[in-house]
Every structure is written in structure tokens, then in C-alpha cells.
Amino acid sequence: xxxxxxNPLRLFVSKLVRHSALSVEEKQALLxxxxxxxxxxxxxxxxxxxxxxxxxxxxxDGLVGRFxxxxxxxxxxxxxxxxxxxxxxHSMISPIASSALQALTVxxxxxxxxxxxxxxxxxHPNVAEAFWRECVADAAVLSEWxxxxxxxxxxxxxxxxxxxxxxRYEATGTNVGFEFxxxxxxxxxxxxxxxxxxxxxxxxxxxxxQNIAMVRNRRVTVLDWQKLVATGEFNSDYLQxxxxxxxxxEAA
Amino acid sequence: xxxxxxNPLRLFVSKLVRHSALSVEEKQALLxxxxxxxxxxxxxxxxxxxxxxxxxxxxxDGLVGRFxxxxxxxxxxxxxxxxxxxxxxHSMISPIASSALQALTVxxxxxxxxxxxxxxxxxHPNVAEAFWRECVADAAVLSEWxxxxxxxxxxxxxxxxxxxxxxRYEATGTNVGFEFxxxxxxxxxxxxxxxxxxxxxxxxxxxxxQNIAMVRNRRVTVLDWQKLVATGEFNSDYLQxxxxxxxxxEAA
DNA sequence: CGCGACTTTGACAGATGTCAAGGCTTGTGG
DNA sequence: CCACAAGCCTTGACATCTGTCAAAGTCGCG
Numbered sequence: 001x002x003x004x005x006x007n008p009l010r011l012f013v014s015k016l017v018r019h020s021a022l023s024v025e026e027k028q029a030l031l032x033x034x035x036x037x038x039x040x041x042x043x044x045x046x047x048x049x050x051x052x053x054x055x056x057x058x059x060x061d062g063l064v065g066r067f068x069x070x071x072x073x074x075x076x077x078x079x080x081x082x083x084x085x086x087x088x089x090h091s092m093i094s095p096i097a098s099s100a101l102q103a104l105t106v107x108x109x110x111x112x113x114x115x116x117x118x119x120x121x122x123x124h125p126n127v128a129e130a131f132w133r134e135c136v137a138d139a140a141v142l143s144e145w146x147x148x149x150x151x152x153x154x155x156x157x158x159x160x161x162x163x164x165x166x167x168r169y170e171a172t173g174t175n176v177g178f179e180f181x182x183x184x185x186x187x188x189x190x191x192x193x194x195x196x197x198x199x200x201x202x203x204x205x206x207x208x209x210q211n212i213a214m215v216r217n218r219r220v221t222v223l224d225w226q227k228l229v230a231t232g233e234f235n236s237d238y239l240q241x242x243x244x245x246x247x248x249x250e251a252a
Numbered sequence: 253x254x255x256x257x258x259n260p261l262r263l264f265v266s267k268l269v270r271h272s273a274l275s276v277e278e279k280q281a282l283l284x285x286x287x288x289x290x291x292x293x294x295x296x297x298x299x300x301x302x303x304x305x306x307x308x309x310x311x312x313d314g315l316v317g318r319f320x321x322x323x324x325x326x327x328x329x330x331x332x333x334x335x336x337x338x339x340x341x342h343s344m345i346s347p348i349a350s351s352a353l354q355a356l357t358v359x360x361x362x363x364x365x366x367x368x369x370x371x372x373x374x375x376h377p378n379v380a381e382a383f384w385r386e387c388v389a390d391a392a393v394l395s396e397w398x399x400x401x402x403x404x405x406x407x408x409x410x411x412x413x414x415x416x417x418x419x420r421y422e423a424t425g426t427n428v429g430f431e432f433x434x435x436x437x438x439x440x441x442x443x444x445x446x447x448x449x450x451x452x453x454x455x456x457x458x459x460x461x462q463n464i465a466m467v468r469n470r471r472v473t474v475l476d477w478q479k480l481v482a483t484g485e486f487n488s489d490y491l492q493x494x495x496x497x498x499x500x501x502e503a504a
Numbered sequence: 505c506g507c508g509a510c511t512t513t514g515a516c517a518g519a520t521g522t523c524a525a526g527g528c529t530t531g532t533g534g
Numbered sequence: 535c536c537a538c539a540a541g542c543c544t545t546g547a548c549a550t551c552t553g554t555c556a557a558a559g560t561c562g563c564g
Contacts, residue, residue, distance in 0.1 A: 068395060068399035069399075070399070070485060071485040074403050076399045078398040078399060093381060093384055094271070094389070098392040098395070098490055098492075099395060122377075128377075128381075129345060132345055132383075132387065133345050135384065135391065136342040136346045139342070139387065140350040140351075142391060142398065143320060143331070143350070146320065146328060146330040147321075147322070149446070150446030151320075151326050151327075151446060152322065185509085186512095187510080194398075194402030194403060195552075195553090196552070196553055198512090198554080199552055201511065201512060202512090202513090202552090238350055240346075448521055449542095451520055451521070453544060457545095
């Protein structure tokens, strides 16, 4: 089953259910949200810094990065979003984009009008709370990224990122196991980890030589999950996902 | 007038009003929130990682850091909170602390029970929205910190931090101008900027030699604001504060 | 086949970290 | 009022990690 066969909103609802209890009606209202799919091409900004947006985006397929930029043009990805994520859910509350969103590969998103989101939230305060909680969860990830980029050396930093992504994919139930897609160039990985592409390359080589993980052809193969977690100093608590919650969300 | 003479909740309300329109009743309800002051001593964690908290904290006086930690014990401050901030407003929605809070100096906080916050929000959905928006604003700062720590060199990074703090203090109206308190040791500054204390010291020396800013005796003196902004590559947009909004909030 | 984008590698440079010693403040107790 | 201790700041010498530059190799695609 390809990811695109799933109702993309369903993925998002599963994600909400991981941290918020929703009634049947609330879930149905969410699934009934109007949304139209848009194909976004590789490397294109589909939300620009400072722009006022009228809709929030749901990632259906592909990968979306939130970008920060420097005077000298060097880029930093401050958040990475996989299918089922809404990278700018917060825009429904704060519609001036505080950073740009870019597709890191060919990706398809769905635009969900703010008007619909706001209507939904007005009817269902509990959903508002779930949305808010979702924003808080994203902030926890941001906070961990500050630590990652600030205080861990290159090899550790990359390992940590791979762990995070593996867990997040696992939680969606669509890309499970010790092998998953990472449709990202080493240049983009450098923008994620705040390293140079050359150094990313070196560290990936080391990770492979040490039989920890292999990144090749836009695909990650975890060779030794224990070691990867250890070298990444990874503790998944900040992601607020647990196996049991995943099982529960499946029933959504 | 000392900062502690102001009703601390008033500072917080002013902050909300910067981005959210609140009615008179809503403001009054906020100001009527029960809260009792607590003195927190230097370097003490008053919220621990993983702890379930029953109240959110309002910084009244002093400085609070949100901490991330590494296996090797090195620390990273992921957010800094000044008087008028609620460092863990989000805990009312997500009560398991995703990181520790520590006082960086002798500080006084007020504990506001979640029950009261949740009651208020139930009565006033518009306040819920303001709270949510406040959390989003905090996330925007986090995002900027990822860029700062990830992509700027040491001197730039420190300059950027000083600019941010100057603007945030200015917005509160309590610590205005080109000189402000920064009751923080160089070790703590290192934890904020993801540098070593030694290197922080070297860079502060450079900033002073270049007549940009002086940090001495827990106090910052901006020698040339233009230069500081330039060397920090600082653009205050992400803080979502403008002079006009400050004026407006004064009327709150 | 050949072009373009990406990856890989080596040699070298530069920024920041590490270690260690000494100087300055500040507060305390005699 | 002095002496001392503790914490903080400052500095220098040196180590290390990561960045820079440049060239060659690989891969996929038109």
C-alpha cells in the first residue's frame, strides 16, 4: 500500500490522537475538512517568509523543511516534516509566516483553509486544544534541535537526527522498521544538522564503517539500532510517542 | 519604580495584548488569576524534567532558563525567560515537563494553578486563543535559536542574543534603553550560546574592543546599536514586537 | 553518449575547545 | 579593618574538530 492511498487527513488525526483524546464526532469533523492537494516541486518555497497565508498545509507525500536563513545565504532547516504533519498548523492562529516552507523533494501537500480550521475549532473546543497541544509538541522538538545543534558533535548529531526520524516514521505506521526513505541530499542533511556537506559525508562514512547505519540512495538502513541510539544520545521522550499510543491510534 | 511593584500578571497581560486583542473582561479575568509568589534560589531547578506539574510559572523578577542536557553533562539553555514571561504556559495543556526550568539567579516566580488557567480558558475561548498564540510566539523564538546556534559564528551569535534580549526587555517597558541587566555569568552565557565559557570571554572582549557592546558586572551596555544589530545579523521580526504595539500594550 | 547533480576524497586552514595558571571581586569572620 | 576563601573573569599555549577548496568519481537521465 502506498502512502498516498491513505486519506492523508487520517494520518493527521492519528497523530493528534497520540496525545489528545478525540470523540468520534470530532474525528469525523476533522476528516471532513476541505482540503485540496497540490504538487510542489523539488526545492520550491511554497510558503515565503513574511507572507500572509490563508490556509495551513498538510504533508501528504514527500518532505517539507522549515527554513531559517543567514545574511550570507547559508541556510538552516529548523524543522523537518513528514507525511501526516502540518508544518504550519500554527498559521491558523498566527497567519504571518515566521519562516519559509520548502519542499525538499517532489512532495504533495494539501491546503486546508484557515476558515475551515477556525470553524471547526469554534464548534469543537476540544479540537482546538488538540491543535494547541500539537503545536506544543512541535516546540518540544525544536527545543531538542537546539540541544542537538548546539551541544553534540557531528557524528552524534547525525545519529540523533536519524533516530528521531526513524521514530517519527515508525509512529505513522507507514515507513516502519530499520530501513526507511530519506529523500534528501547530503547538502540538505547538512542544512538540517548545521554542518557542511563535506563533513556530513565524512560522518556518514564513519557511521557505516562502525556498522551503525548506512545512508545511501536516499534511503537509511539502520545496521544496529542500539548503537545508533547510543551514539546519538537519543531519548525519545521528547517526541511523546509510545508503542501503545501507536497501537491506539491505529484504531482511530 | 522597581519591577516588583508592578502586578506581575499585568506584565503578562501586556505581553498577550501585543499579539491578541482582549476585551476588558478578559483582561480583568486574567489579572484576577490566583497566583502565589515563590522565591527560587540561584541555580535551582524548580521544574524537573519529566515531572508532572499542576501549575504554570510566571517570572516576576530574575531570569529563568529552560534546560536541555547531554549525556556527558554539558548543558544547553534552549530558552531564556524574563519577567512577564510564562516559561511553561504550555504545561497547562501538556503537564509532563519536557525540559527542566532553572533560575539563573535569585528569582521570584508566581505559581498559577492549571485548574485556574483551564477554568479561565473554558469561560473565555478568546483567551485560550491568546495563550495558544503566545506558545506559537515562543516557538518562533526557538526556531531562531536553532539558526543562531547552528549557523552563526561565535561573535555574531552573542551579538544576536544581546539584540534579542534588548528588544524583549524594551518591549516590557521595564528595562529600556541601551543599558540593561543581564544577571548571568559567562558560564551561563556559554550555555545559552552553545559556546565554551572561555570563548564567550574572548568574544565579549572583541565586542568591547570594537565598540559594539560591553558586558560587565552582570550588566550590558550597548555602545553602538546599529553595529550590534549588524554584527548579530539581527532582524526582530521573529519576536513579533513593534513600537506601536508596545504603546498599545501600555494602555492595557 | 554526455551532461548535470550528487558523492567522495585529500590537503590544508581556521574557529573553537581544552587546560592551566593567575588576577579580580565580594563577602565573611576574626 | 584585615585576611582569606570562593567564585568568577582573563589570558596564553596548544589541541581538535569542522570548514574550505579543489579534483575526481559515480549515478541517473535526456
